[in-house]
Each structure stands twice: as C-alpha cells, then as structure tokens.
Amino acid sequence: xxxxxxxxxxxxxxxxxxxxxxxxxxxxxxxxxxxxxxxxxxxxxxxxxxxxxxxxxxxxxxxxxxxxxxxxxxxxxxxxxxxxxxxxxxxxxxxxxxxxxxxxxxxxxxxxxxxxxxxxxxxxxxxxxxxxxxxxxxxxxxxxxxxxxxxxxxxxxxxxxxxxxxxxxxxxxxxxxxxxxxxxxxxxxxxxxxxxxxxxxxxxxxxxxxxxxxxxxxxxxxxxxxxxxxxxxxxxxxxxxxxxxxxxxxxxxxxxxxxxxxxxxxxxxxxxxxxxxxxxxxxxxxxxxxxxxxxxxxxxxxxxxxxxxxxxxxxxxxxxxxxxxxx
Amino acid sequence: xxxxxxxxxxxxxxxxxxxxxxxxxxxxxxxxxxxxxxxxxxxxxxxxxxxxxxxxxxxxxxxxxxxxxxxxxxxxxxxxxxxxxxxxxxxxxxxxxxxxxxxxxxxxxxxxxxxxxxxxxxxxxxxxxxxxxxxxxxxxxxxxxxxxxxxxxxxxxxxxxxxxxxxxxxxxxxxxxxxxxxxxxxxxxxxxxxxxxxxxxxxxxxxxxxxxxxxxxxxxxxxxxxxxxxxxxxxxxxxxxxxxxxxxxxxxxxxxxxxxxxxxx
Numbered sequence: 001x002x003x004x005x006x007x008x009x010x011x012x013x014x015x016x017x018x019x020x021x022x023x024x025x026x027x028x029x030x031x032x033x034x035x036x037x038x039x040x041x042x043x044x045x046x047x048x049x050x051x052x053x054x055x056x057x058x059x060x061x062x063x064x065x066x067x068x069x070x071x072x073x074x075x076x077x078x079x080x081x082x083x084x085x086x087x088x089x090x091x092x093x094x095x096x097x098x099x100x101x102x103x104x105x106x107x108x109x110x111x112x113x114x115x116x117x118x119x120x121x122x123x124x125x126x127x128x129x130x131x132x133x134x135x136x137x138x139x140x141x142x143x144x145x146x147x148x149x150x151x152x153x154x155x156x157x158x159x160x161x162x163x164x165x166x167x168x169x170x171x172x173x174x175x176x177x178x179x180x181x182x183x184x185x186x187x188x189x190x191x192x193x194x195x196x197x198x199x200x201x202x203x204x205x206x207x208x209x210x211x212x213x214x215x216x217x218x219x220x221x222x223x224x225x226x227x228x229x230x231x232x233x234x235x236x237x238x239x240x241x242x243x244x245x246x247x248x249x250x251x252x253x254x255x256x257x258x259x260x261x262x263x264x265x266x267x268x269x270x271x272x273x274x275x276x277x278x279x280x281x282x283x284x285x286x287x288x289x290x291x292x293x294x295x296x297x298x299x300x301x302x303x304x305x306x307x308x309x310x311x312x313x314x315x316x317x318x319x320x321x322x323x324x325x326x327x
Numbered sequence: 328x329x330x331x332x333x334x335x336x337x338x339x340x341x342x343x344x345x346x347x348x349x350x351x352x353x354x355x356x357x358x359x360x361x362x363x364x365x366x367x368x369x370x371x372x373x374x375x376x377x378x379x380x381x382x383x384x385x386x387x388x389x390x391x392x393x394x395x396x397x398x399x400x401x402x403x404x405x406x407x408x409x410x411x412x413x414x415x416x417x418x419x420x421x422x423x424x425x426x427x428x429x430x431x432x433x434x435x436x437x438x439x440x441x442x443x444x445x446x447x448x449x450x451x452x453x454x455x456x457x458x459x460x461x462x463x464x465x466x467x468x469x470x471x472x473x474x475x476x477x478x479x480x481x482x483x484x485x486x487x488x489x490x491x492x493x494x495x496x497x498x499x500x501x502x503x504x505x506x507x508x509x510x511x512x513x514x515x516x517x518x519x520x521x522x523x524x525x526x527x528x529x530x531x532x533x534x535x536x537x538x539x540x541x542x543x544x545x546x547x548x549x550x551x552x553x554x555x556x557x558x559x560x561x562x563x564x565x566x567x568x569x570x571x572x573x574x575x576x577x578x579x580x581x582x583x584x585x586x587x588x589x590x591x592x
Contacts, residue, residue: 206406208434
C-alpha cells in the first residue's frame with residue numbers, strides 16, 4: 001500500500017514536471033537538463049561497478065553505445081510501426097510513443113547487459129589495472145565496430161531516430177536507477193558487493209560467491225548504461241560513433257570519483273555538476289576546458305574522498321521520524 | 328568412515344614449483360575438538376589453512392569434510408559447507424561497520440533474492456531483521472556491541488581480532504580455522520582470548536583448528552597439537568607429549584621450554 005502510494009506520487013510529480021518544464025525553460029536549458037539526467041543515470045550505474053564493487057571499468061561509453069544503437073535500431077525497424085498501428089487504433093500518441101520507447105530502452109538495456117556479462121567474465125581473473133585495460137579495449141572495439149557497420153550508419157552516423165524522449169522518461173529512469181542502487185546497497189547483496197571491494201579474498205572465504213557478484217555488478221551497470229544510451233538516442237534523434245569515445249567513459253569515471261566512490265548521492269551531484277560546469281563556463285570560451293580541469297583538480301585536492309566520501313544523503317530527519325512512526 | 332571425524336587431510340601435498348610447502352600431510356580432526364597447529368615460521372601452517380579453505384588445491388591428496396572430498400571447490404563453496412576462517416594479517420571489510428562485517432558473513436544463509444531486495448518484499452524485510460539480530464548477538468558474545476556502528480578500520484587492534492572471529496562465526500561453521508588469533512595481543516588480552524575461544528567452542532559447538540605462536544594459549548586450551556616443520560608433520564599429541572618431544576624442541580620450542588612452557592611466548 002505504502003509502495004503504491006509512493007509510486008503514484010512519484011509518477012504524478014514526473015508528469016506534472018513533464019508538462020511544466022518545457023514551458024518554463026528555453027530549449028537550450030531543457031536540453032542541458034535532459035543531458036544532466038542521462039549523465040546521472042550513467043554515473044549512478046557506473047558507481048555500481050566502480051564504486052560498490054571496486055572493479056575498475058573504463059568502458060562505460062561502450063555499453064552506452066550498445067544501448068543507444070540497439071534501441072535506436074529497434075525503434076527504426078519495429079517501434080515506429082507499432083506507434084503507427086496503435087495510432088490507427090486510436091491510442092493517443094504520447095502513450096503509444098511512450099510504450100514503444102519503453103520497449104526500445106529495455107531492448108537496448110538488455111543488449112548492453114549481455115555485453116556487460118561478456119565483459120564481466122574476464123573480470124573474474126583480472127584485477128585493477130589489467131581489468132581497466134580490458135574494459136578500455138572493449139569500449140574501443142564497440143566504437144570501431146559501429147564505425148564500420150554500414151547498416152547502422154557507420155561513420156556517417158544514424159539519423160532519423162524518433163524523438164520520443166521527454167522529461168518524464170528521463171526522470172523515470174533517473175528515479176529507477178537511484179532506487180535500485182539504494183535498495184541494493186541496503187541489502188545483503190549490496191553488502192556482498194562492498195565486501196568484494198574491501199577484500200575479495202576475505203569475502204570469498206566467508207561464503208560470498210565473488211564471481212557471480214562481480215558479473216552481476218557488470219550486468220546491472222551495463223543495463224542502465226544501455227538505457228541511458230537509448231534515452232540519448234531518442235532525445236537527439238541522431239547518433240554518431242564519436243559520442244562514445246573513451247573520453248565519454250573517462251567523463252563518467254570523473255563523476256563517480258568526484259562524487260565519492262560508492263556514494264549514490266555523490267554520483268548524482270557530481271554528474272549534475274560536471275554536466276553544468278562546461279555549459280556555465282561557455283562565456284570564457286577558450287579557457288573553458290582549462291577552468292573545468294582546474295576545478296576538478298582543486299576539488300580532488302580539497303576533497304580527496306570525493307564530494308560525499310562514502311556517505312549518503314538520506315531522508316531529512318523529520319521525514320525519517322514520520323516514516324518510523326508510520327511503520 | 329568414522330563419523331566422529333569432521334575434517335580429514337589424506338596424504339596432502341602442496342607443491343609450488345620446486346618447493347613442497349606441505350608434504351604428505353595426514354591429519355584428522357574430530358567433531359568438537361580444539362586442535363593446535365604449531366611450527367616455526369614458514370613451516371606451512373597457513374598453507375594448510377589455504378588448502379582446507381580452497382584457496383589452494385592440493386597437488387596430491389584429498390581433503391575430506393564429513394567424509395566428502397572438498398578439494399578443488401571454490402573457497403565460497405567450502406565456506407558454505409561449513410568451514411570459515413580468520414586471517415593472520417587481519418582482513419576485515421575496512422570501510423564497513425562491525426555489524427556489516429558480521430552480516431556479510433551471514434550472507435550465505437540469506438534466502439532473499441535480488442528481486443526481493445529491490446522490491447522490498449516481506450521475505451526481504453524478515454531476512455534483514457534476522458540477519459541484523461544474529462549479527463548483534465554475535466557482536467555481544469565477542470564484546471563488540473559498543474562498536475557495532477563503527478567502521479572496522481576505526482577499531483582498536485585487539486577488537487579487530489575479535490571482529491574477525493565474530494565474522495567467521497556468522498557463517499555458522501562446523502569447523503573454525505583461527506590463524507594466529509593472539510598475534511600482537513598483550514598477555515592480558517591473550518589470556519582473555521583463550522577463555523573466549525574455549526567459550527565459543529562450547530557455546531557454538533564448533534570444532535576449532537588453531538594456528539598460534541603463543542605457547543601459553545596453545546598449551547592452555549588445545550587437547551591435541553600437531554607440529555609442522557618444513558611442511559612435514561614432525562609430531563602430534565597432547566600438550567605434554569609435544570612439550571617433551573625432542574624433535575619439536577629442536578625444531579621449534581627450544582631447550583628452555585622443557586623447563587617452563589611460558590618462556591616460548
């Protein structure tokens with residue numbers, strides 16, 4: 001009952017914002033907002049792998065690319081026809097497009113999750129720097145493959161993807177990835193991931209199946225990265241392999257590290273900050289990236305554990321008390 | 328198969344390149360026993376632990392738990408069958424609280440799936456409540472209640488050793504392997520630890536195999552002691568037999584122990 005109420009309220013708020021925000025914000029600000037959301041999903045999902053489990057992956061852009069191209073191809077080949085059919089049956093376009101988008105995102109996410117599984121396998125044998133190199137290689141392979149497959153546009157890019165993404169869907173997935181992360185962290189499964197990060201040998205000796213959990217972290221992280229890619233594709237309506245270079249992976253890692261390894265709220269804050277910073281710095285033109293980098297350096301020197309360290313922002317105290325009384 | 332034998336090492340050899348860390352070792356540990364494993368540094372004691380817990384697979388020989396071969400199984404599978412351990416060089420989950428350290432080891436007994444956790448089902452809530460209660464119970468037994476919410480890395484050294492034991496017990500082991508639990512403790516702390524180990528054995532009905540250099544601890548609580556030297560078992564017997572065994576004195580204990588067992592500590 002409590003669950004249902006929470007879900008209804010959250011969805012209601014999202015719908016309201018979805019109606020209000022595009023009218024309040026100019027298209028530029030709205031786009032920045034959507035990109036913030038997509039980056040939050042990327043950062044929080046990478047945090048599952050790098051932050052929770054301590055497996056250093058620098059191939060996140062690769063999973064994002066798989067989700068982006070996978071979901072885009074799904075919509076182009078199948079989803080659009082569904083929307084036409086549903087429209088002919090009298091279903092309102094928002095609903096039909098939303099449904100088609102949801103399926104496309106799930107398909108893109110699932111495809112990325114399969115890739116996450118395949119990349120997770122070497123992580124069973126490799127640690128630290130070596131794993132990082134493998135994931136880096138994976139990310140590049142994905143990009144180069146896309147660059148050479150003509151059916152998905154190759155170097156020309158993939159145009160004409162239906163622009164079905166609105167604020168509702170971005171907000172929806174941001175909420176999902178945060179709730180999933182938080183619930184995972186508060187469960188025995190999350191504690192198993194933290195145990196692997198802190199001491200893999202001890203975790204294994206105490207009955208944690210480290211193999212399965214490392215793969216699980218990769219699969220979950222990749223799934224949400226794929227969804228983020230799908231949102232990206234259906235927002236911009238155009239994909240180019242150059243959006244998924246290894247620099248994109250590094251950008252997401254910077255968000256996780258800056259936020260504080262393992263902190264969900266930290267990853268959210270850092271993702272928003274690092275998406276806004278380059279935009280806010282536009283007036284200084286040539287010095288933009290210099291200041292951006294300096295900002296990162298200063299932040300890491302002054303807060304070496306990241307913005308949040310390993311802490312979380314919880315419910316404010318009065319809300320927590322209300323919750324406790326309710327339960 | 329003798330049902331009273333919990334763990335059996337059957338002619339186990341562990342070879343690293345040209346080095347035999349453990350050579351043709353046979354050892355039986357009975358249910359409910361508290362057995363000491365001693366020997367000079369580098370004798371292969373910790374290697375024996377690593378063989379029993381699946382970190383290494385023996386080059387030759389078998390490791391049997393309740394008559395079933397467990398060599399070659401992954402460490403987590405062996406932990407699930409009932410063998411947990413502590414580490415000589417403390418390996419706590421440093422960033423986690425004491426309670427979480429213990430709960431992580433209880434993970435293997437949790438029935439709630441990932442879906443349960445994500446959907447917050449009743450089963451998940453019940454499981455988490457149980458695990459928390461059991462963890463707090465174990466922390467209380469080990470005298471760590473006041474540290475329950477403290478990150479393991481912030482614990483004083485002696486408490487870290489205790490937390491390792493609490494954590495190993497959370498897996499509800501049949502056999503508990505303690506790797507130098509008294510290392511780095513002062514005499515009073517070792518003394519307390521001795522009583523604690525004896526209490527744990529009785530309260531949790533767990534069989535214990537103990538590696539220890541503190542002879543007062545070993546001689547004080549173990550009914551039976553095995554001595555390793557260069558990977559070979561050179562003696563096995565009661566503390567009195569070990570104390571007077573000329574081979575053990577030569578290899579490990581030294582002459583003066585004969586007169587006073589305290590001196591070796």
